[in-house]
Amino acid sequence: MSNPTITEEYRAHFTDLQPDEPEALRLFRKAGLKTFGKLGLPASSREEWRYNKLTALRDRAFRPANGSPAEPSPEQIADLLLPEMETQRLVFIDGRHSPTLSRIGELPPGATVTNLTGHIAALGELPAGLNSLADHEHDPFTNLNSMFLGDGLYLDLAAGVAIEQPIHLLFLSSGDEYLASPRNLINAAEGSRAVIIESYASLNDSAAFTNVITEVDCAPGADIVHYKLQRENGATQHIGQSLVRQAENSRYKSVEIVFGGDMTRRFLKLDLLGENAECEVNALYLARGEQVHDLRTRITHAVPNCATRELYKGIVDEKAHGIFDGLVYVARDAQVTDAHQTNRNLLLSQDARVNSMPRLEIYADDVKCSHGSTTGQLEEEQIFYLRSRGLAPDAARALLTFAFAGEIIDTIELAPLRQRLSSELLRRLPQGELIEETL
């Protein structure tokens, strides 16, 4: 059973908030409150929450940030702003939009890139698509997000519109036990194109809770590339969901990189609803200390001739815990489905733990599907080969670990982002500095 006092605390936080906002949004929040009050936090006896440490979330209710955020100067967060790239940028602090740190340049006609609550205020009503993909009936975190709905991206692309510069969403948390509830909504009309970098980081070392939902609707022929970077501090609880719907001939690519957080749970739900739609979903998680990184995917092939490429790789060190739970569901009508799911984990210590649950459920008969999962250590004979050429054992291990992760980093199509994450990975790997000069 969930702890009723936590639910009550969230209800009290809710009552404290008296935002001046359109009636439609108020009702939306109330509906969230009602369902969350009914559901409460998930019980750890439930299969899909069995492996998570939710202790930090059960201990206390995090409170939503109120008033205007204490903003860092652009200099203080210079590196987080990806200075090496030209981007359209929206910055949020504890789930609130920061106009001073955001910078949206010239956009092609037919493109709207703005902050969601600003858009709702201007519209006076809820935009189409909000909560259309998230599970607002059964999922407590969806409802917790709805009741405290924070800010995020509102992206609307008219047919054929392409935004060349990546849209960089930077979600910063200022700690102090804050709950941030970012919400992103992406509507990509026929044949439109965009690249999104959704990035999470902390401004200090104090505890926080990020509970985010991103809904992506890809119309026929739309092409969305979506990078998600979780680099919050080790005291942060992070629950993030991406919910994607794809119409025919659309392409959705996701590269998820999880380095940070105390407990991070990322969920990707993807429905292939039109023929010849393709998705490529990759992830790299590097868990150290006592971190828990939990990555889940649910990909549904509802119609024929769609393709899925899924590659999730984890490096788990010290006493950390990596979890992969992936399902590719192929409906009876989804003939000629081409779906491949792979999870690979590298254990760097005796105490590291991995649970890997790759699954295919196939009801069509003419399909090309595969899945696989491996969990193991570095191979001694590879280490010996490198050592026999003069590399120190630590350097050999670092090089092999880096290579293992490199397979995911290499799928990042934006060269500057790829280079940035590659050097960052090196800094985060045990003994990574030993091989820095060789790369």
Place this chain on the structure above:
Amino acid sequence: MLTIKNLHAGVEGKEILKGINLEIKAGEVHAIMGPNGSGKSTLSGVLAGNEAFTITEGEVTYLGENLLPLSAEMRALEGIFLAFQYPIEIPGVSNAHFLRAALNARRRHRDEPELDAFDFQELAKKKMELFELNPALMDRSLNVGFSGGEKKRNEGFQMALLEPTLAVMDETDSGLDIDALKIVAQGVNSLRSPERAALVITHYQRLLDYIVPDFVHVLADGRIVKSGGKELALELEKSGYAWINRGTPGEEGV
């Protein structure tokens, strides 16, 4: 340069080398031949410091020092190079990155200045030409998707780049076509000098036409059962190994 005395080694309870004695002087090339499973690769692995093998008895001195306490990487830095019978594939590690790291580790060890990426590339290009290796292989993952012959030539190329004092070549000729065999032999010969030595493991006399050895040894069941000059290889080619235990070549192998 290398003295092996009564070396016994094996894996978990199984003795593979049963008392090897061998002396290699600077400037010499020694060939080792012998039936499958006789322990040739085990010997090369033991010399390179492969911890999969346990040494139970005997001594090995290299350049006047006890070799056995040295780690694999220290042996490499001190100039021992093993060309693997089965080169290992390492996905994601580019040939170029790996080799520059290896070369610079060795240069640091010798107090020589490290090579930057540009100088390394120039040097690597020259050495690759020697082995007629496609320069595109430099940017590929180490040995991944290399043909059998490319892997062997890559071992030869690495050797030429690292300029070992003692090169141990474990069947580098196996899997090479005739032209590649000559190329690799030339590469080895170009390294021959009064300060260096090589131990060449092979099944085929043919290689020894190109890399002419000073001594040929026969390894059988973990021991060196016969040693001689380069003509011993010719006898072996003609008569096989069966006569070794009797002491004289007979007709049966012809």
